[in-house]
Amino acid sequence: DQQVKQNSPSLSVQEGRISILNCDYTNSMFDYFLWYKKYPAEGPTFLISISSIKDKNEDGRFTVFLNKSAKHLSLHIVPSQPGDSAVYFCAASEAQNNNDMRFGAGTRLTVKP
């Protein structure tokens, strides 16, 4: 069962504009959410996270928004840069379940110069 869903397999954005990547989840017990970035032939690297007690977390050009009632989170990148081109994975974990972590299928972001 796919508890974390990223319904857009790809996204193309012009350099300097905003990139918005979306993620939905089904398990209401998830309480910690993360975004990872992955380049080809490398392992995913942690980007930004948010606890369920917050609805927004910002780190430089990256902001994650959480809407618990809609079971939806999004990652905003602004301004987008060509180096941001990668696959972005959304992940969620549940503290009461030993932090068991599930990932979405990923969204491939292409930032065009």
Place this chain on the structure above:
Amino acid sequence: NAGVMQNPRHLVRRRGQEARLRCSPMKGHSHVYWYRQLPEEGLKFMVYLQKENIIDESGMPKERFSAEFPKEGPSILRIQQVVRGDSAAYFCASTSWGSNTEAFFGQGTRLTVV
């Protein structure tokens, strides 16, 4: 401080052979996840372990696949009698105990079954 170490980076096996993938977690980390990424697909959860204990193996195929994380030494993902469909990148991630912690990934092992 070494990160998560996976070896080998590349592994070629003939059909029917066994594949052993190793993962050494970051220092101080007590929990390990294994994920599989098939070509052009996302990360699929396989198993979640702590030392000497399997927490969740709901993503593991019922046959031929097994995983362990002994008290000493790396975590091992073992695939017996490999088939072509096992060809994929296998990623390991480790995390420390406690809530609200991110997992750190290794570089992955790319398994090719010929």
